[in-house]
Amino acid sequence: MGKKGASFPGNNKLSLREIKKSFSKDGSSLAVLLDISLSVRQGEFISILGPSGCGKSTLFNVVVGLVQRDGGIISIDNREVENGLGDVAYMQQKDLLFPWRTLLQNVLLGPEISGGVHEEARSEALELMTRVGLRGFEGNYPAELSMGMRQRAALVRTLLFHKDILLLDEPFGALDAMTRSVMQHILLGLWMDYRKTILLVTHDVEEALLLSDRIYVLTARPAAVKGEVSVDITRPRKVTDLSFVDLKGVLLDMLQGEIERVFA
């Protein structure tokens, strides 16, 4: 606990070193990412926890390559890369299902872009849809489905991007508590079976504790890593577990200082 920027050279799937980003607005510069260093091992599930508006989404946009960073190093499989473009899958709070495509056509977007949908991709898509409870809705349009179902489809689409690293940016943020709990369960199951490396951005302490191996806590904007917490609780976890409650206290304390800074 509290080991800042712990890294295991030679063993990291994705690592970020001293990522910096500021936006210039009306002539003045606004620092969003002050200094972000973190690393994720192959198959690890980590969460990035921070007060809202701290720049978590900007961090993901930088990693993906949609936003140009001012400084810092990104490495994937211990090789320095320009950005994660093409190496990572990205899922947002908005499901971004295309309204003109059926669910099946939507989830097959990845294979379609990277060179044609084959029978293999189709059957994999149907299998995953069955698994998340979307069987029978392949031919439906997104507008016909509930938010939860749409988000499940978005999750399947993200998996079918066939990338080792998944960046999930508050993927369940817009869902009600019940649906969110179902989604967390589904995500955990898929992660265990597919052994993906997952980075989850959230502002929900319980979500982070329920799902992840390690949690990075960010400071209020401009964001830096305030601390790192390992969650050594066997899964499935319960919010009533003693160690769970303990860690929740620790995390809330860390966040509290940052929230006060925001409102100071």
Add this chain to the structure above:
Amino acid sequence: MTRRILYPSILLVLFVLFWELMVWQFQVPHYILPAPSRIIRTLTVQQSLLLHHTFVTLEEIIVGFLLAFVVGVGLAFLMFQFPVLEKTFYPIVIGSQTIPVFAIAPLLVLWFGYGLSSKVVMAALIVFFPIVVNTLDGLKGADPDEVNLLRILKANRWQILWKVRVPSALPFIFSGCKIGISVSTIGAIIGEWVGSKEGLGYLMLHANAQLQISLIFASLIYLTILGVGLFYLVVLMERRAMPWKRFSEIR
């Protein structure tokens, strides 16, 4: 649904009855205002004449519309892909709208003759504008997050255009088409007025000169049916092209 048709129909029937009554009551001469019954008689007696001229106008409209559609959508795509073309053409396209088609109709007849082509050009000129502007707006209006989703997948610009921008633009393109088809009759009729040998506009002018006022009304009825029919044809194609729209409307 039935009330949507029922209420205006009732109003229309009442209006026609009132009209018939007034014409009889005040003995209005038929060369000023013919009674609806006289117009109905003209519709049956002159049916083949009316149909012939209707098909002439229909052909002008359809060819003109298709020409405007191809050129309009094409230009919008080019302007979208190459900003320099947008900067060059867009102000000219807007500026050209300040010239009334009426004003250049005689020139077009002079250049393209009394036949089909001058009316086609006239209809196309009038249809062109809403299609270009709407298509361009539609292409630009795609959700940036949806575009980014494809960028993350390393999609090339054609894939982004074809898989996100075009489907996003479809509702806009159809809006342009609906406006375009509604005004297309204006172009064709003006063209026929200025110089032609056939078509509903020609027939009306001809009937007017001979004080066959009921034939003017009969032509107007055909023109209305033609316009409404074409509009609903576009609506039908819109539904076919965008089956998903049905569901977004329910919600």
